Amino acid sequence: MFEYWSFFILTFAGFVGLGLIIYLLGSRKARAEERKYETYTCGEPFPRVNVGPDNLYQAIKKNLGIEDIQKIHTGKLSDYLLWMLAGFVVVLLMVMML
Amino acid sequence: MLEYLITILIVSAFLMLAVRRDFIAIAAILLSFFMILALFFQSQIIVVRYGGWTPPFGIVWEVDKLNAFIGLIIAGMASLVTIYSIKCIKERRHRFYTLLCLMTTGLLGVCLTGDIFNMYVFFEILSISSYGLVAFFLDKNAIEGAFKYLVMGSLGSSLLLLGIAILYGLTGTLNFADLALKVSHSREFMIALGLIIGGFCLKAAIVPFHMWKPDAIEGTPIPMGALFSTATAALGVYGILRLLFVFGMLQLNLMLIILGTITMLAGALLALVQINVKRMLAYSGISQVGYVVMAIGFGTSAGFAAGLYHILNNALIKGLLFMAIGCVIYITGKENLDEMGIRNRTLLVCTGIGVLSMAGVPPLNGFVSKWLIFMASWEISPLLTVLAITASAITLAYGLKIFSSLFFAQKRAEGKIPTTMLVPVIILTILCVIIGVFPQLGLAVVEPAVNALLNQNQYITAALGGG
Numbered sequence: 001m002f003e004y005w006s007f008f009i010l011t012f013a014g015f016v017g018l019g020l021i022i023y024l025l026g027s028r029k030a031r032a033e034e035r036k037y038e039t040y041t042c043g044e045p046f047p048r049v050n051v052g053p054d055n056l057y058q059a060i061k062k063n064l065g066i067e068d069i070q071k072i073h074t075g076k077l078s079d080y081l082l083w084m085l086a087g088f089v090v091v092l093l094m095v096m097m098l
Numbered sequence: 099m100l101e102y103l104i105t106i107l108i109v110s111a112f113l114m115l116a117v118r119r120d121f122i123a124i125a126a127i128l129l130s131f132f133m134i135l136a137l138f139f140q141s142q143i144i145v146v147r148y149g150g151w152t153p154p155f156g157i158v159w160e161v162d163k164l165n166a167f168i169g170l171i172i173a174g175m176a177s178l179v180t181i182y183s184i185k186c187i188k189e190r191r192h193r194f195y196t197l198l199c200l201m202t203t204g205l206l207g208v209c210l211t212g213d214i215f216n217m218y219v220f221f222e223i224l225s226i227s228s229y230g231l232v233a234f235f236l237d238k239n240a241i242e243g244a245f246k247y248l249v250m251g252s253l254g255s256s257l258l259l260l261g262i263a264i265l266y267g268l269t270g271t272l273n274f275a276d277l278a279l280k281v282s283h284s285r286e287f288m289i290a291l292g293l294i295i296g297g298f299c300l301k302a303a304i305v306p307f308h309m310w311k312p313d314a315i316e317g318t319p320i321p322m323g324a325l326f327s328t329a330t331a332a333l334g335v336y337g338i339l340r341l342l343f344v345f346g347m348l349q350l351n352l353m354l355i356i357l358g359t360i361t362m363l364a365g366a367l368l369a370l371v372q373i374n375v376k377r378m379l380a381y382s383g384i385s386q387v388g389y390v391v392m393a394i395g396f397g398t399s400a401g402f403a404a405g406l407y408h409i410l411n412n413a414l415i416k417g418l419l420f421m422a423i424g425c426v427i428y429i430t431g432k433e434n435l436d437e438m439g440i441r442n443r444t445l446l447v448c449t450g451i452g453v454l455s456m457a458g459v460p461p462l463n464g465f466v467s468k469w470l471i472f473m474a475s476w477e478i479s480p481l482l483t484v485l486a487i488t489a490s491a492i493t494l495a496y497g498l499k500i501f502s503s504l505f506f507a508q509k510r511a512e513g514k515i516p517t518t519m520l521v522p523v524i525i526l527t528i529l530c531v532i533i534g535v536f537p538q539l540g541l542a543v544v545e546p547a548v549n550a551l552l553n554q555n556q557y558i559t560a561a562l563g564g565g
Contacts (some may be wrong), residue, residue: 012460043233056499061389077246080309087306088296094353
């Protein structure tokens, strides 16, 4: 019905191919990475940094305006009700416009 | 058989309180699943008229392929949750199972009834049992989540009731089929329809009606999170679909596309920045419902097929992830991602498959329905396709956040996971892989539902005694 196999095989082959290329490039660059550590840390031993889930995607959070969306979710019931009411008004208006 | 389905569940709920034996609830919910399965394979529309009264005077129950499909998802998920909860819920299990039986009653009742007021009654049974289940742990988070859900849910139910009252005032009937024949698209009808759709938007947690969901899921036992994100969400979408098709209001597709797109993106972005894993999965569930609503909004048969397929896949994936994460919480006792490190190969494989499937990576089931959504959206607007792909990329990002936090943490806990908790996780993982590799199996279930959706005349004729 949706010609599944054609796009399935193509996408699957694409993913496998991409994975293979990344793997090959990754294994070739192993030595270059060691040099990068030295340059980056000015010769000092590279410290092990464990990025916690709190810090992961911080840049995205700041740059994509997610903080603004989060601000709407205040945790206060009155604010939730206000948004819900706004939603009802929007739905009603859209239905009434037909 | 249909008339006994709800009776068995309600009687089991009250028996559970008196006898306090888990097997009663487990047997009742499993039995309901097999009954729905049998109904799904019936070739004709099944109509049960209570007391032999014909519409519009009596209450009618009606099962076509569409509500049998949704009922199958609901009963299937409820069955897995029931098995999962045997060891997961450690105390006051008889109360938990009583509420679970009532919630399943409400979910299946809303799904299978052909009477709009009867639908409201089951909607309330579902809501009240849900409030109890959210408050089950009786701690601060649970009470707060339950209270917020109670207030918002009650407001939603009230508006739903108001909409039904207006419809009854306009037509003098409450039967779906009879309403479809008698209703005229007047301004009063539009107000009623808007109120009822708003009520279902709340259950489906469509933005901006979604705010109860993360708070409720954070407080509720993890098996209930699975049920909220799969069965309740599917039911909300079903309610909207049934109303739009029965009343011939497909012109509302633009509203669905707008709401669906906002829900899809906002849910994904908010999931990305969560630390509490239950809240993250709750937002993820909201985002996936957005995909479904957007696809349905396309108003094409490809869009309906994609949307309904994604309801099925979302149920499998979200059920899998909630239950797999529940196993981690069972061992670690923590819900924050930075404290949830675990060493367990079975969970690593299952969670990995769940995360990849949720993001739409082939050859898993999430890919199939997302691809169908992308294809259907391309016909409407390439911009929608781009937005859907963007949301998928964000899904992969927060999915990997879950995966890395659990299995690549510095401190990783070890422990034995009960078999009754692992079995549902493994079943769902296998289903995700099988449907991904053999998508025709999923289509075989979805296609009859799409056909039923597009042939509402059969539904109306059967209810009124013509088929």
